[in-house]
Amino acid sequence: MERRNFLKIMAAGATVVAVNPSLIRGTLYADDGRMYAAYEKVQIVDAAGVPIKASSLEKEVTYIFNYPYAATPCMLINLPESTSQEVELKSEMGETYVWKNGVGKDRTVVAYVAICAHQLTHPTPNDSFIKYVPKSTPTMAYSKSGIIVCSSHLSAYDAAAGAKNLAGAAQQPLAAVVLKVADDDTIWAVGILGADKFQDYFKAFKPEFKEFYGGTAQAKQLVSISAKTVKLTEFSKEVIQY
Numbered sequence: 180m181e182r183r184n185f186l187k188i189m190a191a192g193a194t195v196v197a198v199n200p201s202l203i204r205g206t207l208y209a210d211d212g213r214m215y216a217a218y219e220k221v222q223i224v225d226a227a228g229v230p231i232k233a234s235s236l237e238k239e240v241t242y243i244f245n246y247p248y249a250a251t252p253c254m255l256i257n258l259p260e261s262t263s264q265e266v267e268l269k270s271e272m273g274e275t276y277v278w279k280n281g282v283g284k285d286r287t288v289v290a291y292v293a294i295c296a297h298q299l300t301h302p303t304p305n306d307s308f309i310k311y312v313p314k315s316t317p318t319m320a321y322s323k324s325g326i327i328v329c330s331s332h333l334s335a336y337d338a339a340a341g342a343k344n345l346a347g348a349a350q351q352p353l354a355a356v357v358l359k360v361a362d363d364d365t366i367w368a369v370g371i372l373g374a375d376k377f378q379d380y381f382k383a384f385k386p387e388f389k390e391f392y393g394g395t396a397q398a399k400q401l402v403s404i405s406a407k408t409v410k411l412t413e414f415s416k417e418v419i420q421y
């Protein structure tokens with residue numbers, strides 16, 4: 180992606196947000212607070228800043244937005260069919276949690292942190308080895324498509340079931356972005372469910388943060404108010420999928 184497109188989705192400003200334990204237990208079924216972190220409620224908008232409606236998302240297209248930090252890429256996908264519900268998942272440390280379901284009219288809209296749970300492969304403005312693979316597209320990672328594949332070492336995740344592991348070296352699901360869809364069909368991100376790899380990620384890619392965000396401190400700024408999203412094919416110059 181050209182730098183000007185990438186800059187379109189960079190977040191501005193930072194807000195510190197406290198975790199609300201009652202929301203954790205009341206809504207997300209996590210055993211305890213560790214598997215869910217509330218962040219600022221942020222609206223998903225397009226590159227021009229216009230709010231996106233859940234029903235307007237193209238089916239089976241990988242969209243990228245940065246949340247909850249300025250440099251943590253997430254995938255937004257409108258799946259072809261309704262998702263599973265109440266999926267029990269387990270982190271590599273053995274902690275269990277429940278991913279509730281997709282959102283939107285038909286429960287087809289999902290979002291996950293696009294940082295692979297194996298070795299942190301993620302989309303950059305230069306390239307991406309991780310994406311949703313549409314049902315009609317073959318993949319070497321798994322016997323069926325309609326899944327998320329990290330082509331670095333062929334880990335496969337079930338996009339319709341909380342990014343549950345299907346194949347490959349990853350030992351836990353992708354962390355999920357908890358979404359809400361309002362009555363007017365606008366989409367909001369409110370928190371992260373599951374074991375994220377944010378701290379490892381921030382330690383591992385300092386030169387990248389300097390190149391694209393100005394430094395690690397800027398990369399760690401919390402996203403506030405809105406998060407711009409573009410298609411993965413616009414975010415990354417090259418998208419690789421096996």
Ligand code: FES
Binds near residue numbers: 296298329330
């Ligand atoms: S980094 Fe994703 S499978 Fe290895």
